[in-house]
Amino acid sequence: MTVTIVDVRAYDIRFPTSRTLAGSDAMNADPDYSAAYVILRTDHPNGLEGHGFTFTIGRGNEVCVAAIRALAPLVRGHTLEEFTADMRAFWRHMTGDSQLRWIGPEKGVIHMATAALVNAVWDLWAKVEGKPLWKLLVDMSPEQLVACIDFRYLSDVLSPAEALELLQRLAPTRAEREAELLRLGYPAYTTGAGWSGYSDEQLRLLCRQALAEGWRHFKLKVGLGLERDRQRARIMREEIGPGCTLMMDANQVWEVGEAIAVMQELAEFQPLWIEEPTSPDDILGHAAIARAIAPVRVATGEHVQNRIIFKQLFQAQAIGFCQIDACRLGGVNEVLAVLLLAAKYGIPVCPHAGGVGLSEYVQHLAIFDYIAVSGSLEGRMIEYTPHLHEHFVHPVVMRNGRYLPPLAPGYSATMHADSIAAYSFPDGPVWAEMQRSEAEELSE
């Protein structure tokens, strides 16, 4: 059966999280978690659609939506089979329109929009096959997986033959790890207690609640000034005790020297990692920080714009944890490349999920990584934040601080139609009502 993508619709969906300061950090004080969301409508007899999105934090979401619309002609009118017959060529097609590529290349808004569309095509493919995305990937042979990856700019460190070898190593034992994850789930950590805008009382209370729910790994936002960071780290350590893992995230606010100096002070709280200590583009800066603050390790990835920057971070021994982002990289194809690079360099992948729908996405990637690429759970956790899962048709299922593998067909990206309508910006009823009441307040 041939499935034609007959239409591409893009939506600007925003959630007013800045009202509660959920998601806040030292760089991003008041984010509105948002999705530049795309639906691929098809002629499938069961009405199957491909859904995908890229995550932003509010203003600027409309820029991603505009970029999705600019890329839409690259998929509209094509068949799914044309793409799935050669996924490497599909990805080149999506990143290769020279006039659009000029405004990247393979980075920034155009790349995030590419991710939304690429992920929507993978979602559609998985739905047509009746499998969750992770299972679609796990059931592919090493040869088929390698054929999905664009090795351009990677061949100096990773050739298709080497990637094939890495995948072949674990192919005979995939079934064991799949059974293990279906039984026990994939380990996770929570960022839900440690947002920068939360009061100390809230921080304490949320740590206690999370512990009671079975969480053992916690992330704290830092970069708020040494004394404030120390105070918050002390509270979190007191609450979670010495046996739980504490991670720190500075969201890019420091200079290189400052990151080293502050982390030398905060080392007393025994963080496992410092995340985004400085600019995500400063590869050598990350390497200098990593050397200076060991055994605390450096983590980054949510703003790492493509596989080439990850390649250099690995080459420079600049990071101890690789935090892939499902829609900052250009969708599933590029994520596969980075998973293989990380495996080659022996760096654990701990996906970024602080954003709407990111948990739904990245669970598939981490599960596939364990089963088919890394074969290890050591030092590996998926981030979890407790917000906005109710807007998804198949939200993540957590048990005792672990992600249970999703079973529904697709990439878990599909939002409820009601949520899309209610939170569409600026005319959806939630935003329209908010604007009305703000105008009323001003006129009083």
Ligand SMILES: C[C@H](O)[C@@H](O)CC(=O)C(=O)O
């Ligand atoms: C603005 C986002 O909430 C950001 O703080 C997320 C993040 O850094 C993380 O989850 O890590």
Ligand SMILES: [Mg+2]
């Ligand atoms: Mg972060």
